[in-house]
Amino acid sequence: MLRYFLSRLLRAVLTIVAVVTFAFVVLRLSGDPALLIMSVDAPPEAVEAFRAAWGLDRPVWEQYLRYFVQVAQGNLGQSMRDGRPALTVVMERVPETLALTLPAFAMKLLIGIPAGIYAALNRNRLADRLTMVISVAGFTVPSFVLALILVLIFAVNLGWLPSGGAESWRHAILPVITLGLSGAAILARFTRSAMLEVLGQPYIRAASAKGLPWRRVVTDHALPNAAIPTVTIIGFMVGSLVAGAVVVESVFSWPGVGRLLVVAVSNRDLAIVQTILLLVAMTMVCANLIVDMLYGWIDPRLRTARAAGG
């Protein structure tokens, strides 16, 4: 088991290094932070002074090496826009994003999984078709379109909710619904597919044939076996909790990590971008580890296979 976790950890570290290197090269070669942060109309002397102050006048490989050494020493650097530690700037935004993504995550689970199960159990009936039509619409309509439709209805026409900002819990309602609905639609589709596959298995027929009530067949035999693909999807959703609301935060002017990422990328504020990427990569890695552990808990066959393999 320990070897298994160590190998996963090593793979995670390599993934993070690859992500950080790729982001550095792409961002650094595609734009000059000095011109972007100082603006094109700033005096050339000011732009040059900025470059010298931040070492942007040095070769890219040297900039990368210096950065890498700093990160290895636990220093994620400073924001070029305001000089504060990048980690401080990013962590200020994390609670704002979680205020949207956590309720949205709960909404995805509470709507998506029951809807998927309900559709599977009523396969090819009106309820199934209706659920799937809504589900397909939910994940094919881009989130910014859904967001604008919700704003037009609930903010502009009805005047019930604010159209943007982050001043009260009321401001969070529309962004949470936007995030939650699209995620619930995806989850409903996957849950339905998994359930349908399991419901066609011989052991379900065997359980029914031996006289178990249908409710118990579903809860004791179908649901646990259908849970593995659903848990995989949920794992991805957990991984996107930190920076999975980029578009929605922009449309609703929500000051979270997503908007910070957009601003940082457009300004080539590299330390901020890298810190966010590190955070996202670490969240993904942790989510994947948790999902792996859950597999073993849900499916005893996997647990015993791992134990046998060392």
Added chain:
Amino acid sequence: MARLTRRAALSVTAAAATLPRFAIAQSDQRPTVTVAVQKIANSNTLETAREQSNVGSRTFNSYAEMLIDTDWIGDLSQRPGLATAWRRIDDRTVELDLRQDVKFHNGDTMSAEDVVFSFGPERLFGGSDQGQGGTLFAAPTTTGAAGKAPPPEVPAVARRTYPGLERIEIVREGVVRFVNRTPDVTLEGRIARNVGVVLSRRGFAEAESWLAWARRPVGTGPYMVAEFRPDTSLTLAAFDDYWGGRPPARQIRFLEVPEVASRINGLLSGEYDFACDIPPDQIAPIERNPRFEVAGSLITNHRLTVFDKNHPQLADPRVRRAMTHAIDRGAIVEALWAGRTRVPKGLQWEYYGELFQTDWDVPAFDQAEARRLLREAGYRGDPIPYRLLNNYYTNQNATAQILVEMWKAVGLNVQIEMRENWQQIFDRNSPRGVRDWSNSAPFNDPVSSITNQHGPRGQQQQVGEWTNDEFNRLSVELETSTDRARRRAVFRRLLEIAEREDPAYTVLHQTATFTAKRKDIRWQAAQSFLMDFRARNLAFPA
């Protein structure tokens, strides 16, 4: 006789303690104004010497002021600001009388020492020798967030704004002198620039770092900084000791709303009172609602097409001249701006006064002349690259597409190449041809624009797109000469060179900015990006 119990006495005391505060809050019936902007500040600071952007211009005017003000809503003339009068002592010296009893937001009275501080090394020129030894992710520790010295770009901006400023003398309390090293007829205009806001010396001294101060500068404006949340919001609270009278709003809240659709939706749903940066095609839909209107104004900024004369097809000035004649500027103004802007008389503005060349104009739309010039130049239809950003300027993409078609109509083969940022626009690794730009005139003299942007130290020459020996000699003369007649002649010649003989650029149209607002609020847009919320320009329905 009623008995006063201990509980009743405590209740009465508590109520009495609460009452004054409640009464004060109730007495301030002034409304809060909410303004949705695309961006509050590029640099995430409120220090004008650092925040050299159009977006920063919107806010600074509410919390800080210059010695010499500009009538941005009227005729753009200079008028008393924190100085009540000023006079020339000689061609190097301007003397100013400071306004009396001006209070800073920290309660201090503005003094000559505050003026000296605001133009001095601590705020502007200090740290000039810094900027060495930083790394990509860690600036020198003495600057910015950690230290008190300004980051290196601040002295660079200051040196560009006040290139010859030698010292500021306190003549006596309430009178200061700006002394230049060299003769400069534009010194008053430079003092009127927003880098020259007067800020509290004590406010700077008491701040824990340059960054903390730059995010909460202590000025003299009608509103003081109450809260600044970078990339999110800026809340300004009324400063009732303002020398110009009690501000009409209790608070001004600037909210950062990057999406234009969200700004418009927020306005229509009643959350915002103002929505800035409205594209021209959204004016009609907004004004269909009787509760809202769009205030638009021309600003002291012109949109240009800029040429790189090093490109093989553009080396011959006749090809560039042909390009300037092929453009129907009036059609662009009508089609994309609904006639809400105009074609100016070249790179100049009326507020230049006697230097304004009334008989000058942009090259005439003349396709026959364009074709003749191309024939003479021997142009054979080889491609000319046009590097384009995605709508960095309003209507930029549509304007570019129209230009390409207009050039095509006279036989020019101009090809759009989309770019993501300015570094890619300026990249020298492949041939550059044509690009977009806009030029402002921050004060009422041509040195603020044509020499500042196209002269030897201007951006166009610094990036190696264009140069002209005669133009460079005359630029220096325009900057240093004090002979008004000679300066007028020199400016005329500069226009002839840069816009006709050896085109460096061609002016397309003046820039306009549009702000959607509640119709029942009386407010006028300025001829600049700045927004004035003083009593003289803001009133609410009774």
